[in-house]
Amino acid sequence: MQISLQKILPVFFNAADVSHSQVWNQPVVFDxxxxxxxxxxxxxxKTSLMHFLYGLRNDFTxxxxxxxxSIKDFDKEKKATLxxxxxxxxxxxxxxxxxxxxxxxxxxxxxxxxxxxxDKIAAMASRLGxxxxxxxxxxxxxxxxxxxxxxxxALQQPFKYLLLDEPFSNLDEANREKAMELIxxxxxxxxxxxxxxxxxxxDYFNAGSILNL
Numbered sequence: 001m002q003i004s005l006q007k008i009l010p011v012f013f014n015a016a017d018v019s020h021s022q023v024w025n026q027p028v029v030f031d032x033x034x035x036x037x038x039x040x041x042x043x044x045x046k047t048s049l050m051h052f053l054y055g056l057r058n059d060f061t062x063x064x065x066x067x068x069x070s071i072k073d074f075d076k077e078k079k080a081t082l083x084x085x086x087x088x089x090x091x092x093x094x095x096x097x098x099x100x101x102x103x104x105x106x107x108x109x110x111x112x113x114x115x116x117x118x119d120k121i122a123a124m125a126s127r128l129g130x131x132x133x134x135x136x137x138x139x140x141x142x143x144x145x146x147x148x149x150x151x152x153x154a155l156q157q158p159f160k161y162l163l164l165d166e167p168f169s170n171l172d173e174a175n176r177e178k179a180m181e182l183i184x185x186x187x188x189x190x191x192x193x194x195x196x197x198x199x200x201x202x203d204y205f206n207a208g209s210i211l212n213l
Contacts, residue, residue: 001067001086001160003030003053008062010048022211023049025062030193032160037207038197044213046197047092050165053195054089055079084113088159090167094150098139102130102149105138109156115190116156124152127182129175144170151179155186162187164196180204 005028009015018024023038024045030036040046051057052064055071064071066082074082096105106121125131128148133141138149147170154162162183168176184206187194196205197213 001032003161004028004065006063006065008052008060008064010045011059011061013045021213023213028211030161030195032193033191034208035187035194035206036196037201037205037210038195038213039201039210040197040213041199046213047165049213050089050091050163050197053163054087055082085158087161087163088154088157089163090150090154090165092165094146096138096146096149098137100138101135102138102141103134105149106153106156109153113157115158121152121156124155124182128152128178144175147171148175148179151183155183159190159192161193161195164194166198167196177204
């Protein structure tokens with residue numbers, strides 16, 4: 001599968017204001033299996049881009065195509081299938097369920113579309129240092145812990161593309177590296193692509209290309 005951007009531009013941006021961008025109003029192709037690092041200063045539309053790619057919003061001009069089909073032409077069922085089988089995401093606002101346990105927040109992905117055996121949850125939690133939080137209510141965890149929960153949740157499903165919107169903003173450097181190592185291992189196992197957007201370059205992300213938003 002291939003994702004192509006055909007001169008997309010948020011409706012709230014003017015083309016003249018983003019003439020420096022390597023993404024907005026440009027032809028861009030994300031090939032399956034190739035990692036892309038998007039460097040995106042505050043206010044450049046990073047989160048909007050991730051929402052567009054995931055089909056959460058369509059307030060943009062131009063086209064986003066999954067192979068030959070525009071995402072704007074996907075009905076609800078096709079979007080649901082896309083999110084179950086093809087594309088996973090770690091949103092900046094995480095969208096966890098605060099009144100459910102950490103384990104329940106992660107396991108819900110397995111109910112929708114299973115990739116790993118159930119014991120992988122505890123193994124990933126141990127690697128990211130939150131194994132003692134699994135039975136704790138998610139809302140009582142720190143934001144850095146919640147980011148790790150969201151990362152583990154996103155890795156429970158099959159995917160060809162993994163979208164990451166500032167996934168490590170509240171983690172120290174050691175935990176960032178651990179999380180990035182796990183993410184890259186999981187993407188490699190699936191022969192999948194990572195599209196990571198962050199405020200600055202992450203040196204330990206093995207990106208095939210870097211684009212400035």
